[in-house]
Amino acid sequence: MTDDQIWTPLRQELDRWRAAGCQARFWLRDDDATEPTDALETLLEVTRRACLPLTIAVIPASTGEALATRLSGEGHILVAVHGWSHANHAGPDEKKQELGRHRSADVVLGQLHDGLVALQGLYGPRLVPMLVPPWNRISEALVPQLGARDFKALSIFGRAEAGGPIRLLNTHVDVVNSRKQRGNRPHGDLVADLVAQLQARFAKDDEPVGILTHHLVHGASEWEFLTRLFQETGHHPGAAWMSARDLLG
Template sequence: MPGEIWQPLTRELARWRQASRSADFWLRDDDAIEPTAALDRLLATTVAHAVPVALAVIPAPTGTPLAERLARENHVTVAVHGWSHENHAPQGEKKHELGRHRPRDIVLAELSQGRARLQRLHAGRFAPMLVPPWNRIDADLLPHLAGIGFSALSVFGVPRPGPMRMLNSTVDIMDWRGNRGGRDHAALISEIVAQLELAFRGEGAPVGLLSHHLVHDEVAWTFLDRLFEVTARNDACRWRSVGELLA
């Protein structure tokens, strides 16, 4: 079992339990395209702990092999990860697939095609939720998403009022600006506890873990395993599916 470093989280969950309350967690994993050993590891650890996972799949390059691999996984929901995860921003700007760098009609047509493709491939586990690549989307696109079949949007950070339902990831386990591996466990635990404290006061959203199975190192994998050990069968918290949270 996890040791002393996890005590801040276990203490916070004990507070929730003493108040007869339960905190919501959810997991989003990005950039799925095809079956891989890393995907197998993600699916194995989540099914072992009964943790639902929202898999953000890139529509353009994916196909039937991934659909066949996921067909036997009842705990997976598939969301739409843009169209091709291609950067259209000029050099010097932040990466952006769904920005103002192309005509709006072209961007919306790609998203509509991506939604239809994933719904066809993953009919039994598909959720009409858009996950923009790099968690960025031009605000002018948002009012048009419902018209092409989307009912929810998932980026990173605190959800803000907008034209459609938002279900955001709030804790990224990867150190993108540093070693590009898993982040320090103590820092991640501190972030989760801070979000639980806000939620306890009625000011927060579900704790949304963000992972990227294709680039995990052992630091990232170990964090997920130990987080699931602490939380998955703790009656002070619940790992929820996208369908449950959006309902």
């Protein structure tokens, strides 16, 4: 199968949205930023060239003025709170978690609030008061308490359920990770994931499709996929890339 054939199903699905007078909404979240790196420069260049908005989840305990200064001139960038330190507090037989039940809620929520305040000081209006839990995992008991710590939204992975205690702006297609593979995911598999997400939303427009990236571990395959994805969707009348702030209203 040629590279062009790999992208045909996405093109056809977006054509279906256009024919129905609809636009599929997309948004982009990148995780684990702490400082300027060559990988970050590539991410900024790819998104800037495509003229699309990007939300970067920054780890408060590990960041500082250097990253804030580098991002200050990038008008297409917003920042979200990526936990506190991205430290794993789960046991060896559990999935990694920073925001689980392994510590007291007061300690965890206090650190999250400190992280929000720290990033507000660094980024001002560029910060979206949205929590991105490390590894996309958070104890259900903590979620209803986030609002009292000044968070307005939560972003994890998977379809969002309506009627929760806080707004959800989730991601759904992970460019790097799947249950079967870590890195170098076949582009055909990623396109199939995108098409499945769009088909589940057709004529409903109930939830934007969130694309999740991890710039620090991208190889050539991930950068090639993103570049082509932005080309295929950036000017298609059946697609619209939106910022987290616009989506949260």
